[in-house]
Amino acid sequence: MSPRRPDADVPPGLLLVDKAGGMTSHDVVARARRVLSVRKVGHAGTLDPMATGLLVLGVGAATRLLGHVGGHDKTYEATIRLGQSTVTDDREGEVLATTSAAALDDDAIRAALAAQTGPLQQVPSSVSAVKVGGRRSYDRVRAGEEVELAPRSVTVHRLDVHPVRRPTRDLVDVDITVSCTAGTYIRAIARDAGAVLGVGGHLTALRRTASGPFSVARAADVEDAATLLSGGGDGFLPLAQAATTVFPTRAVTAEESRAIGYGQPVPATGTPGLHAAVDPDGRLVALLEDRGDSARVAVGFPPA
Numbered sequence: 132m133s134p135r136r137p138d139a140d141v142p143p144g145l146l147l148v149d150k151a152g153g154m155t156s157h158d159v160v161a162r163a164r165r166v167l168s169v170r171k172v173g174h175a176g177t178l179d180p181m182a183t184g185l186l187v188l189g190v191g192a193a194t195r196l197l198g199h200v201g202g203h204d205k206t207y208e209a210t211i212r213l214g215q216s217t218v219t220d221d222r223e224g225e226v227l228a229t230t231s232a233a234a235l236d237d238d239a240i241r242a243a244l245a246a247q248t249g250p251l252q253q254v255p256s257s258v259s260a261v262k263v264g265g266r267r268s269y270d271r272v273r274a275g276e277e278v279e280l281a282p283r284s285v286t287v288h289r290l291d292v293h294p295v296r297r298p299t300r301d302l303v304d305v306d307i308t309v310s311c312t313a314g315t316y317i318r319a320i321a322r323d324a325g326a327v328l329g330v331g332g333h334l335t336a337l338r339r340t341a342s343g344p345f346s347v348a349r350a351a352d353v354e355d356a357a358t359l360l361s362g363g364g365d366g367f368l369p370l371a372q373a374a375t376t377v378f379p380t381r382a383v384t385a386e387e388s389r390a391i392g393y394g395q396p397v398p399a400t401g402t403p404g405l406h407a408a409v410d411p412d413g414r415l416v417a418l419l420e421d422r423g424d425s426a427r428v429a430v431g432f433p434p435a
Contacts, residue, residue, distance in 0.1 A: 141169045143191030143435075145200070145373040146359065147366045149350040150178055150186045159186055159353050166356045175201035176313065176342065181223050184208075184339035185347040190360070193370050195430050199405060199418065200377050202313045203343025204288065209334055211321040213240065213303040216331030220256045220318035230330040231301040240305060241292050243324045248290045252282040253319050285315040304335065344376050370432065371415040374407035381406035381419055381426070388416050392433065396425035405429055 150159055156177040163172045167190065175187040175197040184207075189197045214232035217224035293306040309317055318334050325332020340347045351359060351366030359367035368376060379402070387397045388410040399421040400406045406426070408416040414434070419426040 141167060141191050142360055143193040143370040144189075144360070145193050145196065145345075145368045146188040146190060146353075146356055147345055147347075147350040147368070148186045148188055148353045148356075149347055150183055150353075152183050153180055155180050156186060160188065162353045163188055163190070163356050166354060167360065173197050176205075178339060179221065179318075179337065181221055181334075182337040182339065184337075185342050185345060185350050186339075187342055187345055188353075188356075191370075192432055192435070193373060195432065196370075196374060196377070196418075199430070200343060200373075203377075204310060204312055205315070205339060206341035207309045207311075207317050208336075208338045208340055209307050209309065209317050209321070210336040211244075211305045211307060211324065211332050212335045213305065213325050213328060213332045214301050214330050215333060216322065216325060217333045219333075220316075220322040221334040221337070224333070228331050229301075232303045232328070232330045233300050235303060235328060235330065237295045239328065240295055240303065240324075243327045244290055244292050244305070244307065244320075246327065247320045247324055248287045250284065250286050251315075253285045253316060253323075254282045255280045255316050256318050256322070283314060285312050287311045287315060287320070290320070371407070371409055371413055374415050374418065375409065378405050378407040378418065381408045383408045383410055383416060385411055388414075391417050391419075391428060391431070394428060394431075396422075396427050399424050399426050 146163065148159055156174050160172050160174050164170060169190070171191050171194055173189050173194045175189065178184065178186055187200060213235065215229050216227045218227055287309060289310040291308040296304045298304055309320065317337055321332040321334045349365040355366065381400050383391065383397065390397055391408060400419060403421065405418045405420050408419045410416050415432050417428045417432055418430040420429045
């Protein structure tokens with residue numbers, strides 16, 4: 132591996148990675164750190180090891196954006212298997228029960244999945260990354276503890292059911308596309324629909340195709356990270372472009388930029404939410420948020 136470079140030598144921005152199956156989100160971050168020979172890399176929202184698809188990474192100063200870009204709506208493509216329930220609610224867990232789904236007709240399946248749309252009180256899988264008493268739920272389960280998680284409010288905006296397939300007499304596979312709020316568990320949709328139908332259900336495939344304004348169509352393999360940062364490309368968004376892709380742009384004058392750098396307020400933007408303040412040179416100065424008649428710094432980005 133090449134010598135580790137100072138983070139300041141690496142252009143800050145967001146990397147759009149198409150995660151391979153079998154890797155944890157932490158694995159992807161570690162791989163990016165090795166490829167780029169830098170330390171400051173993080174991710175905006177985890178993907179299960181089984182899952183593939185879009186994982187947004189922040190490099191350098193762009194890691195300050197991650198807490199603000201991970202909460203956007205997500206889109207997934209998934210395959211639900213009806214007729215089996217598993218301990219993890221996906222194919223990687225031990226099968227808990229098998230119940231023939233041969234008697235299910237397509238209309239009943241579509242109705243059960245339609246019921247998984249709109250505002251939901253969803254109980255996460257016990258092997259999720261939700262923290263219980265400071266420890267990840269999946270760590271407690273692996274240690275043999277019984278874990279009961281509280282339901283959480285999520286919204287499934289859209290759930291499209293694609294043709295229903297029957298790989299065997301007793302099993303049903305259903306391909307779906309889901310658009311939902313951050314924090315929605317697609318595994319829980321499979322589990323809960325299977326429970327309603329009385330046959331159990333789990334996920335056999337999951338792919339994230341979009342997160343907020345970012346699409347997997349623009350993503351690249353994590354091994355290409357160094358090439359993307361040095362030569363540009365669809366998979367890398369420089370800091371200012373990344374921020375203005377997510378947030379409305381607030382053009383600031385050179386004088387306002389200096390004031391922001393000293394932590395001083397500037398006139399209000401006039402609309403709620405965060406705004407990306409960009410100076411006349413195109414540099415991202417800060418994320419601003421109105422507080423009364425002035426806008427104040429929520430996240431600052433001092434000159435390198």
